[in-house]
Amino acid sequence: MKHLLSSSAFIVLNKELARNVGLKGAVLLADLISKEEYFIANGMTNGWFFNTEENIERDTTLTPYQQRNTLKKLIDQGFLETKRIGIPAKKHFKINEGQVMKLLNNLSERKSTTINKNKEIRIINKYFLKPTISDVLNYCLERKNKINAEAFITFYESKGWMVGKNKMKDWKACVRTWELREKKLPKSTSKIDSQINEYLKGKQYL
DSSP: OGTTTOSSSSBBOOOHHHHOHHHHHHHHHHHHHHHHHHHHHHHHHSSSOOOOHHHHHHHHOOOOOHHHHHHHHHHHHTTTEEEEETTTTTEEEOOOHHHHHHHHHHHHOHHHEEEETTTTEEEOOOOOOOHHHHHHHHHHHHHOOOOOHHHHHHHHTTTTTTTTTTTOHHHHHHHHHHHHHHSSSOHHHHHHHHHHHHHHHOOOOO
């Protein structure tokens, strides 16, 4: 759900996040997430991307001094990492998506209410956090299925974690869907499996 915090022509802020990391922190994080999405779209795969104080000031109005103070707070809270890369060295950033989503999920679990036709309705919002290969593997082991965790991750990464035209909400439900699909597939023996079977049969007669 990082797209909810990113900026393009506008800076979109999560109010609860701003209350927890400060307005400057939320603005800076939103701007960096927007830059990260730009670099991902242009082939960045290792999570590290660069930006300059001049660019950040132009996009956020935060002065270099304000940026340094705000960055320190975001780094201390585990939302960001920075390092200098290249010659000449440029400051690179890496956003800890897991930490950001953890905070947003914790905030969303605080039940809010709304009134609809004189009835109080409780609302709980959940933010989607992409699973790791280990997450999927452990869940598949728990369910005792034969789904390839790496293939599952690779497939949905290529789809931008979309299910049809909608953003994925529950990856475990998608695993269960794959599980049902696998059960419906007709069992077939590959050419190499057939060769191995023939070899084993022949070995019995030696």
